[in-house]
Amino acid sequence: MKAAVVTQLGQPLELQERAVPEPSIDQILVRIEASGLCHTDIHAAHGDWPVKPTPPFVPGHEGVGIVEKLGERVTAHQLGDRVAIPWLGHACGHCRYCVDGRETLCESQQNSGYSIDGAFAEYAVVDARYAVTVPEGVEPFDAAPLSCAGVTSYKSVKVAHVQPGETVAVFGIGGLGHLAVQYARLVGAVVIAVDIDSDKLELATSLGADHVVNAAQVDPVAAIQALGGADVALAYAVSPQSFEQAFSSLSRGGRLVCVALPAEGTMSIPIFETVLKGIEIIGSIVGTRQDLAEVFELHALGRTRVIAEGRKLEQVNESIAELLDGQIQARLVFEF
Numbered sequence: 001m002k003a004a005v006v007t008q009l010g011q012p013l014e015l016q017e018r019a020v021p022e023p024s025i026d027q028i029l030v031r032i033e034a035s036g037l038c039h040t041d042i043h044a045a046h047g048d049w050p051v052k053p054t055p056p057f058v059p060g061h062e063g064v065g066i067v068e069k070l071g072e073r074v075t076a077h078q079l080g081d082r083v084a085i086p087w088l089g090h091a092c093g094h095c096r097y098c099v100d101g102r103e104t105l106c107e108s109q110q111n112s113g114y115s116i117d118g119a120f121a122e123y124a125v126v127d128a129r130y131a132v133t134v135p136e137g138v139e140p141f142d143a144a145p146l147s148c149a150g151v152t153s154y155k156s157v158k159v160a161h162v163q164p165g166e167t168v169a170v171f172g173i174g175g176l177g178h179l180a181v182q183y184a185r186l187v188g189a190v191v192i193a194v195d196i197d198s199d200k201l202e203l204a205t206s207l208g209a210d211h212v213v214n215a216a217q218v219d220p221v222a223a224i225q226a227l228g229g230a231d232v233a234l235a236y237a238v239s240p241q242s243f244e245q246a247f248s249s250l251s252r253g254g255r256l257v258c259v260a261l262p263a264e265g266t267m268s269i270p271i272f273e274t275v276l277k278g279i280e281i282i283g284s285i286v287g288t289r290q291d292l293a294e295v296f297e298l299h300a301l302g303r304t305r306v307i308a309e310g311r312k313l314e315q316v317n318e319s320i321a322e323l324l325d326g327q328i329q330a331r332l333v334f335e336f
Contacts, residue, residue, distance in 0.1 A: 003121035004316040007056050009047030012317045021125045028077055028128045029069035030085060033140040035119040036062030036308070037332040038148050038175065039238060042320055044114050048263040053114045061087040061112040063119020064134060064143040074128040082140065083131040084147040085112050085119050087286045090127045103288050120313065122336055132292045137300035145175060145306050145331040148286065150295045153180035155287035156257045157187065160232045164188030169230035171246045172237030172260065173200040175331040180234050181207045182304045192230065194220050203307060203329055215245070224249035236260050243267040247279070255280040310335045
């Protein structure tokens, strides 16, 4: 099979021919139809984060494909099923976090395309318990970005406990942000889209944003405060400065939801203002299998649109460069 492989952190991926993997007793073999390119894949390939993956490995945690082989103990899926391979590739299943519905906090988890081989390949094996069924009415090209960008933005709106009529500022209108605009609207929020790219702001408007702020042209904090401030600020841009602007845009009792993971890794938050204004700071990491099932159902009902462009796996390094240069409106999807 063909696979894009990180052979050395910080170096271009290599296209290799590998043997098709065999599923273990609890795994399934999936023939990949589509796989989204997420900024996390780039962080993995570059070794940007404190816990670094070990080369060689295959990135990709937005894989969607058809089940072609079952492990001996697999009962959750059948041959021919379409499934998604999300970021959470495996968790222990018995720690306090797995038991109480916060499986993405499991300290023993394995992550697709990071600690275990992912979906930048024609075939992948995955723990059958953590592969999520893609329902009828959701095409593979859409299901791939929904498997990470969708479920991550959905979960961040969920943990913010957005109430109808509240104002939500979405910082960064890309793969996650364009979906967050839609999820925030679904729960009745007034949405402010913030970005430095006018084309992305036009996209946000087309998806229902009530206001847009071009942070390259105006001070986004002043612009949002002039609109009355934000009850919730969702931080998707990989820039500590953007996180700090998101914090400062909040009104009293506001909630900052931190989602993106900038390589720089720190932000400066004023304690005095946090305490006196009753600001909440919330970390939100991807979503559970149940969250992803809900994301798929919403899409099947026609409630969301995925904005993406197709690429071939042979274009993996050029695609990474496009994403880093800010040339992509929302998401790139490798089609097989």
